[in-house]
Amino acid sequence: EVQLVESGGGLAQPGRSLRLSCTASGFNFADRAVSWVRQAPGKGLEWVGFIRPNAYGGTTEFAASVRGRFSISRDDSKSIAYLEMNSLKTEDTAMYYCGRDFQTGGWYGFSDLWGQGTQITVSS
Amino acid sequence: DTVMTQSPDSLAVSLGEWATINCKSSQSLLYSVTNKNYLAWYQQKPGQPPKLLIYWASTRESGVPDRFSGSGSGTDFTLTISGLQAEDVAVYYCQQYLFTPYTFGQGTKLEVK
Numbered sequence: 001e002v003q004l005v006e007s008g009g010g011l012a013q014p015g016r017s018l019r020l021s022c023t024a025s026g027f028n029f030a031d032r033a034v035s036w037v038r039q040a041p042g043k044g045l046e047w048v049g050f051i052r053p054n055a056y057g058g059t060t061e062f063a064a065s066v067r068g069r070f071s072i073s074r075d076d077s078k079s080i081a082y083l084e085m086n087s088l089k090t091e092d093t094a095m096y097y098c099g100r101d102f103q104t105g106g107w108y109g110f111s112d113l114w115g116q117g118t119q120i121t122v123s124s
Numbered sequence: 125d126t127v128m129t130q131s132p133d134s135l136a137v138s139l140g141e142w143a144t145i146n147c148k149s150s151q152s153l154l155y156s157v158t159n160k161n162y163l164a165w166y167q168q169k170p171g172q173p174p175k176l177l178i179y180w181a182s183t184r185e186s187g188v189p190d191r192f193s194g195s196g197s198g199t200d201f202t203l204t205i206s207g208l209q210a211e212d213v214a215v216y217y218c219q220q221y222l223f224t225p226y227t228f229g230q231g232t233k234l235e236v237k
Contacts, residue, residue, distance in 0.1 A: 035226075037174070044231040045166075045174060045217050061224040064125065097173050109221025110164040112185065114173035 002026035002113065004098050009118030012088050020083040020118055022098030029079035030054065033107035036072065036083050038094035039117075048096070051081060052107050066092075088122045095119050126150050126220050130229035136237040143205040145232045147218035152198045153181075155222055162222035165194055165203045168231075169214045177216075178203065210236060 008020040022034060035050040049062035051072040060072045071084045081098060096118055099111025127150040137143040153162045161181035166174035176185045178194035181201055191206045205212055213236055218229040 037228075044215075045168070045219075045228045047219070047226045047228055050226070061226075063225045099174075102176070102179065108179075109162070109224075109226045110176065110179055110219060111174075112176045114175075117173060 004100060004113060004115035006096060006098055006115040006118035009096065009120050011121045011123065013124050014088060014090055014122055016088055017084070017086045018088060018120065019085070020096055020098075020120075022081040022083070022115060024079040024081075024100065027100070028104075029074075030076040031104045033101035033103070033109075034072070034074065034081040035099040035101065035109075035111050036081075036096060037099060037111075037114075038092075038096045038120075040091075040094040043094075046094070048083070050101070050107070050109070053105070056106065085120070088120075090122050093120060093122045125225055126153075126223045126227050128218055128220055128227050128229035130216075130218060130232050132232060133230070134233040134235065136235045137205075137208045138237045139210060140207055143208050143212070143234055145203040145216050145218075145234070147196075147201040147203070147229050149199045149201075149220055151223070153201075153220050153222050154198050161197050161201070162220055163194075163196070163201050164219045164221060165192075166217045166219065167212075167214045168217065174217065205234075208234075208236070 036048040069087045074081045100113040102112045129148045131146045163181040165178040168174045182194040215231045
């Protein structure tokens with residue numbers, strides 16, 4: 001089955017770190033860029049960042065709100081993308097979704113497949 | 125950053141009628157090299173992830189009913205639902221993917237009148 005599954009969510013204290021995983025199955029993960037998008041309770045979608053395929057350097061881009069605190073990496077041998085979140089703030093509380101880029105062997109920047117999300121709550 | 129502004133914030137339409145959602149970008153999304161507009165539309169229902177409806181501003185994703193259509197170019201775009209169905213009740217988002225950071229509009233909540 002073609003799918004993405006996020007994991008690693010939970011409760012974290014402000015200032016602490018958390019790592020989310022996005023596990024892919026049913027398609028060639030290495031060929032696809034992966035995006036992370038979040039949604040605070042009752043709010044809209046916020047683009048967080050993405051990682052290009054390793055064939056394109058595996059480079060990353062981030063929203064200003066998380067740049068310098070969050071990082072994204074990928075392990076194509078395991079078909080997993082990671083979102084490493086450091087120096088967490090209460091405003092990082094959200095549902096986090098990973099998305100598969102539409103383009104095979106490159107990237108466009110929009111996603112045609114999403115996971116069901118994992119909830120992060122940052123609170124003391 | 126590229127700011128995406130949707131209008132209206134919410135919309136109530138009768139079943140079978142047309143619904144129109146607008147999206148305005150703070151800079152042109154038409155890339156001259158490809159002559160494409162880097163604009164996507166998503167539908168999100170409660171408790172679900174987003175679902176891709178439209179990309180390149182007007183190309184319908186596979187499996188999306190043809191009552192959904194996208195139009196526009198440059199900075200002004202429209203999502204039209206012709207003949208609203210009950211299952212179309214959702215929040216709709218536009219997203220630009222020409223400039224990083226890629227950004228979403230604030231969303232438009234569509235309800236049945």
